[in-house]
Amino acid sequence: MTDPNEPLRRTPLTAVHESLGATLTGFAGWLMPLRYGSETAEHKAVRTAAGLFDLSHMGEITITGADAAATLDYALVGQPSALAPGRARYTMICAHDGGIMDDLIVYRLSGDEFLVVANAANTGVVFQALRDRARAGAQVFDRTADYALIAVQGPNAAQILAALTDADLDAVKYYASYPAIVAGSQILLARTGYTGEDGFELFTRPQEAQRVWEALAAAGAARGLVPAGLAARDTLRLEAGMPLYGNELRRDLTPFDAGLGRVVKLDKPGDFVGRAALAERAGTVPERELVGLVGRTRRVPRHGYDVLWDTAVCGTVTSGAPSPTLAAPIAMAYVQPRVALAARQADRGTVHGRLAVHIRGSAEPADLVPLPFYRRPS
C-alpha cells in the first residue's frame, strides 16, 4: 500500500510535465500528470490523431532463468510458456481463493526472459507474490526504477514513430514487442495500449526518457500529437470497455465476475495458484455481470453509485464519466444477471424508466448497451 507520509515519487519525465504546465496529481504514490490543458481535447486528440503519455508509474518486473516460464504458468492464470518470444498477453494474477490481485501484461522477451507490467498500486504485491511463487531456477526482480514507459496512442501513432526509427512497424503486431532503436535510443517497443486505439508503448532507460519524449513530441507536432494525462487515459479506457483495477477488478472478485474468464487457462497442464477455486467458479452461475450503461440525462454515474431496476437496487457503478466520443454519460457497472437479461431483452420503449442510476438523490434513467462503448474504425 501507499504510505501517505512518503513523498510522491517523480518519474524521469516529471520535470517535462512541469515545464508543459501540467496539473499534477498523486496517483498510487507517484506524482503524475492529470491533464496538460483540457482533458477532453486530449481525449479527442487520441481518438483522431495521437496522444503522448508518461506511464512510468507502471511496475516492471522481470522473471528470468530456466524456470521462468514454469514459474509464470504456476503464478498467473494464463499460460505464458505458450507465448512465442516477442509476443505479449493480457493476464491476471490471482490469490488461492481465485480473487484478482492484479491484471497484467506479460511480454516474452526471449525463451527464458519475461517482463510483467503491473499496475502502480499493485507492483509491490505482485512482485512479492511472484517471488513467493518462483521456482528455484527463476529470478524475479522489480525493475520499475530501471524503466521509463512512454505511450504513443492514436491513429497517427505509427506514422509518428516511423519518423524516428528504422524498425519495420508493420512487423510489430498487436500485442507484440521487440527491441528497437527510436530517436537513437535502444528501447523495447511494444504494440500495446489502454486507449482502444492503435499505438505503441516504449520502455526506455530513465536517463533517455526525456530525449525520446521530446523526439516524439517534435515528430508528432505536425500530426496532431498532444501530451495526454491520466484524466484522458481514464475516459479513453472506459470508452474502450477496458477494466481498471480498483474499479472493475478487485481482490474480492474473480476474473469470471469481470466477464474475463477467458484469461483463466483451466486447460493448461500443472497446478497454478487459484486453480481449484477458479475451476469451481467457472462452473457456477455468476452472481453479477459487468455491463455498460449510457445515461439518458446529463448527470454522470460515478464509482459506487447504485444501479436501480424498477427503483430497487440491482447493482453498483464501478466507473463512470462523461464520454467525449458519445457526448453522453457512460458507466460500467456490476448488475444482477437477471436484470442484465431483462434490460437486454426489453426493447427501448418498454425498458425506458426501469433501469436507472441513483445519482445524488434522483433516479436518472440509463440504457444498457454492449461493451465496449467505442471500437476504433478498422
Add this chain to the structure above:
Amino acid sequence: MAIPDNLHYTREHEWVSVTGAAASVGITDHAQRALGDVVYVSLPAPGSKVTAGEPCGEVESTKSVSDIFAPVDGEVTDVNKEVEENPGLVNADPYGAGWLFKVALPAPGEGELPPGLLSAADYEHLIATEE
C-alpha cells in the same frame, strides 16, 4: 490564476459580484482549473430562494461533481442559459461568460454583505494555504 479585486469570494470557491441589490454568482478560476472540463451545470430555478452557505446547484466535470454553494441569501432572478447549453464557458471565462446565476438581495441598498465572504486578498491567501 485570476482573482479580480472587485469581487467577493466564498471558501467553497464561488465568486459574487454585487451591484446595488443585484448579485451575480459564478465559480472561480481556481475552481474551474481544479475541476477540469466542466460538462454539466445544474442551476437553481429562477424564482427560488437560496440561502448563503447552502448548496443550490452542482458543477460536473470529467472527474468529479461539486456542489455550488450560494454566497448570499436572496431570490434567483436569472440563470445563464448559455452556460447550461455550453458548460465549457465556465472553463473559458469563469468571471465573464461563465457566470451561473443572479440573485436579488433581500435588503437592498444597505451595502451589508453576509459575514464570511472573502476579499480577493483573503481568497488568494486561502487557496495558497490549501495547496
